[in-house]
Amino acid sequence: MNGWAIAFAGIARREFLRFTRQRERFLAALVRPLVWLFIFAAGFRSVLGLSITPPYRTYVLYEVYVTPGLCGMILLFSGMQSSLSMVYDRETGAMRSLLVSPYPRWFLLGSKLLSSVMVAVVQVYAFLLIAWFWGVRPPVIGYLTVLPALIMAGVMLGSLGLLISSAIRQLENFAGVMNFVIFPMFFASSALYPLWRMRESSTLLYDICRFNPFTHSVELIRFALYGQIDLLSFAVTLVCIVLFFGGTVFMYDPAKGLWRGRRGGSA
């Protein structure tokens, strides 16, 4: 293994070790979407009618519709959790030891991002396994084809989390992220209801949902779970990855970014 591979493997190993040490984090990540699947979906099944829309070829139960959205929810919360841990690492000083590695920052940040996405993808598969027992059974091939979509969506949301972490100075400010990023992104998307439903109630909200990157990551997952690709969602997710990760690298660059002129610095 060369030095780059060793460095990536080390960062990934630390992420998995931290994850296995914090079992409550795994449980919390699973319980959240399961509550939505078991309770919310059961309640809404009779209220929300769903027409036949791609990738579905027949009427589907609300549980089936909402499952890709809940996969996205796991990735979204994981991305923000990783952002939270970056802020925490910065406050405690652990971030400094990462950033004084001789490898370039884009590589270190990218490795950290990919490592946390790998952990999140494991959580998504654990959720999909439980959902299977609950009757949500996409085609078997879907479990394989959804993997690249999960990675792409995870990288996009994780990049957004990293970008946000670069702008947050203190851990206490993180509550704002919940209110101003996670909840609006999740609810103003196609995760819980099809967009045509949203258009019936408000065209403005419909437009907001359409421009929400989270909508596209959910749709990417939804189609991939049925062995298909939604090209628009793929393109939007890809562009967002470039923008968010590019922004993160810029913000964490010691010569650029918002930290340059501030006492306290980027780590």
Place this chain on the structure above:
Amino acid sequence: MNPITGAGTEVPALTIEGVSHRFGRVEALADVGFTVPKGAFCALLGVNGAGKTTLFSLITRLYDSTSGRIAVAGFDARRQPGQALARLGVVFQSRALDGDLTLRQNLSYHASLHGIGGRAARLRIGEVLALVNLTDKADERANRLSGGQQRRAEIARALLHRPQLLLLDEATAGLDVRARAEVLMLIRSLIAEEGVSALLATHIFEELSPADHVVVLHRGHVLADTTAGALAGDMPLADAFLRLTGEAA
């Protein structure tokens, strides 16, 4: 050879030339310059807010230095950051170990950040643990180690990749007298036996001996670049420092 710094013709472990840095309107460092020769110990003396941590952040590339030049073992920190950082071992003021992981896991992680893995990493981890006398604590979680042990572990972490220069930012702060003495003894023995250089930022004057190279940093300016003995003259070092910085009562 420079009689104060002991510098010869060898490439210095650290060269700082005309470095300035501002945080908005606040001037944190103004035209700072000094060198740390290869295999030497240097103390950066200054009260809180003198600019020590800012200077360390510039050396370690946490901030970018926009003026002047910083070179580690001859490698320009700005133009060759990878080479410069590879020759630098850093012990930060705040603890950087992951409390949830064992000491060995922490060291393994940090070895990987320098591209050291597998058998080479295991061997080196064993060596540095023996060096800081923490072999028996290898499988304990970092947050169960005492303050002094954590500091020694941080030094072990900084030594993993065989750096040429150790940067120690207030490495003895918060330690009791005994732990402080242990850490200092360790640093001095590393210089003597391993041939590394060390720059120790401190405001604890008792840590220094008369022959030590000291750089006094005050409000971002270098006020003295001499030995502790020459700075002190015939008075205690702390008094000489206070007189120099104009803070004596």
